Amino acid sequence: MLYLTALNPTDSVLDGLLPAADTLGVPVTVLTDRPDDWPTAVPTRGCPVRDPQAVIDVVRDGPAAVGLFSNSDHLQAATALAARRLGLPGKDPESARRCKDKAATRQAVADAGLDVVHAQRLTPGQPPTFDVFPAVVKPRDGVASEDAYLVTDADELARRVTEIRGRRPDAALVVEEYLPGEVRTHDTLGDAGTLAVLGGWRTTxxxxxxxxxxxxEWAPATPATAERLRAQLDALGVRFGPCHTEFVVHRERPRLIEVNDRLIGDRMDLILAELLDVPLFEYVIRLHLGESVADLGLPDPTTINQTARVEYVCAERGGTLVAAPGPIDAVRDGVRLGCRPLRSIGTAAEHTGTNRDYLAVLHAIGSDPAVVRRALVEFRAGLDWVIDT
Known part of the structure; x- marks a missing residue:
């Protein structure tokens, strides 16, 4: 049995990992603290998945485990610790903790002499005394840009801290200098001794x-940039399984924004698999079953003859989504196009200014960047989303 720890259902699990396990002929049980939220067709067991010992107990109580892992930001360290105690392949628990804790990430990279980002940890109730602006304030263990804000002075910082604590009174925060430069991603897949590059994206x-x-937009790192990123990931202990790194390029130097010890999200992992033309989710499972990166035959992302562009449709205000295009696949001028909903019709949501405002993701894959961009513009022009306030 392959055990997968999770919180809420995600596309990565439902459309990626579960079908991949089925293709490999590996039965799966999802361990979750929210079993009622999952489709009835998904085998689940209720479990307090943030507790490593609870995960161990449930796994030992079930069919013999061949693997245990998670694609959740929140569960990497706990799941890695449980896998280690069960003698199963997995991430290093301390590395997973460092990646999740943004202050610990900064400290590890600084201790290795690779980069110093001025930063301050704020325990619940601690007033900020930061003096390097512009700055960014965010939850120490946050995800999806939630409650992450650019602030320009001490007064604005104090207001944002008060605002965040109104929603997260028990959360530790981090304030750090703003890192200027072009935002990029760097996606990797590793085993215990090897770290392979899957590719990367230029982010707007x-x-x-x-x-x-x-x-x-598809933009794998140059070999020189990839080498410098590798040194910083080494300082964090990143190696096993998938990892999604966000960074900026400033004066030809890559500087980490954050490291997410999982696949790239918001359906980008599914798009990446299509772009690379590889069974990416099967590869992730095979690593957790004990295979090596060398067994997978990953392509060199800098040499593939395809490119891609991805755009998110965001809600511009809060309200109920009353009309939206369903899943669409099309081909135009040799470009493969797709539209996938990220919010169901009838769902009411507040406007957050974060990735939680996504209504849909559109993508285009082809051989010529200009043709890909034009095809996506024309594709998007024919689609409408309606929000009733």
């Missing part, structure tokens, strides 16, 4: 003070 963000990703 929405207007400040929030950091919503609006568009990503």
């Amino acid at each position: 963000l929405g207007p400040p003070p929030t950091f919503t990703e609006l568009c990503l």
